[in-house]
Amino acid sequence: MPASKKTIQRSFLIASATLLTLSFTAPVFAVTADASPTASPSASPSATPSATPPATMSSLGGERLGRPGNQVNLGGGAPVLPADITARSWIVADAESGDVLAAHNAHWRLPPASTLKMLFADTVLPKFPRTTSYKVAPSDLAGIGAGSSVVGIKENETYTVHDLWLGVFLKSGNDAVHVLSSMNGGVRETVKDMQAHADDLQALDTHVVSPDGYDAGGQVSSAYDLTLFARSGLQKKDFREYCSTVRATFPGTTAGNKKGTSARASSEIRNTNRLLSGDSDITPYQGIAGVKNGNTTNAGATFTGVAERGGKVLLVTVMNPEKKEHNEVYKEAAQLLDWGFQSAGKVEPVGELVAPKGVDTTAQPGANASGGASPGTGSGTGTAHTSTKPVAASTAKGGSTGIGVALGLTGGFVALLAAGVFLVNRRWPLPDLMRRRR
DSSP states (O other): OOHHHHHHHHHHHHHHHHHHHHTOOOOOOOOOTTOOTTSOTTOOOOSSOOSSOOSOOOOTTOGGGGSSSEEEEEOTTOOOOOTTOOEEEEEEEETTTOEEEEEESTTOOBOOGGGGHHHHHHHHGGGSOTTOEEEOOGGGGTTOOTTOOOOOOOTTOEEEHHHHHHHHHHHOOHHHHHHHHHHTTOHHHHHHHHHHHHHHTTOTTOBOSOTTOOOOTTOBBOHHHHHHHHHHHTTSHHHHHHHHEEEEEEEEEEEEOTTSOEEEEEEEEEOOOHHHHOBTTBOOOTTEEEEEEEEETTTEEEEEEEEEETTEEEEEEEEEESSOOTTHHHHHHHHHHHHHHHHTTTEEOSEEOOOOTTOOTTSOOOTTOSTTBOTTSSOOOSSSOBOSSOOOOOOOSSEEESOOSBOOSOHHHHHHHHHTOOOOTTOOOOTTOOBOOO
């Protein structure tokens, strides 16, 4: 089939799915007493979350993705899906091609918890060079939800943007999110920017209320959308660095000493993504390179991860396992990743991760394949847009990353480059794709 005909069909599918999605209403769910102050007063939560997916969900990315339950096309020699996955929603996708290998309630709109910080980072990270210093005002830390995860930012202390992003990614610090939001014009402006970026990414299941993912009335996303956020963020070199950092040094409080001079303490922070950093009952996953975890009262445990093995890079998102054992969300994510790597080339996709608005997926791959690419932020053509805003790209100092030497593009994409042909219009490869874990 000619590429232009494919593009027309794909555009029609996306337009139809968009109209269908816009007709949906977000599911009702419980909200903590200290929900974000940015929550809409019109949002009226119910007493308990629903344990049943809606009968009608978006079919963006493929009709199968709008169906409830497991969706998979097993070919000869493909292993069956793990039997003990209890998450309400999950997805396994090829990070390069965008093929969805299998899914379960992929478009179910659920509270996202701190996995929403992927959208926050993808939206705000390009705006400020990492060396920029900022002195925290008391007002910057106002409105942080009770019980929030924090990295320990203190008012009247100065931090670099690099420090703040380490706090966001490693400790899921809502205090770091609020400081960066203040730099961006405030929480409300940041929420507005995030929603606009989500719309540009065609993450149509997502409604943003708080920038940090804290439980708030009406705030929802989906496994499909969270995977879009991760895929977009991984286009950025700094995003890849921060989300793969296992441990780093974070500045503390400045205090005087007996000699009359002041000194600033520091402490080590460790990534709470247990597939990256490990825990008492779980070891780091082979090939893991990020991305983000979350856990709140309403969302339960949520997680999006990216891993590479044998030239394959997979994305997995798991939302709210019903089984409440310790680190269950990571254990189920690891099982799904294992299945995905074992199933490579043995399953037919059940859908695809759509490209951002304005991305010409039929164009020849070209000079935009760089670590600073920022899809969905420009108006040019090609496999990814180049951001008009600065993206800091220097290597982290004082931190230990879970990724090592750059792989560059995988062999399959290199072959396409050599042939000078971009045959499959849905392909949207990741530039400077991934780095191998030491």
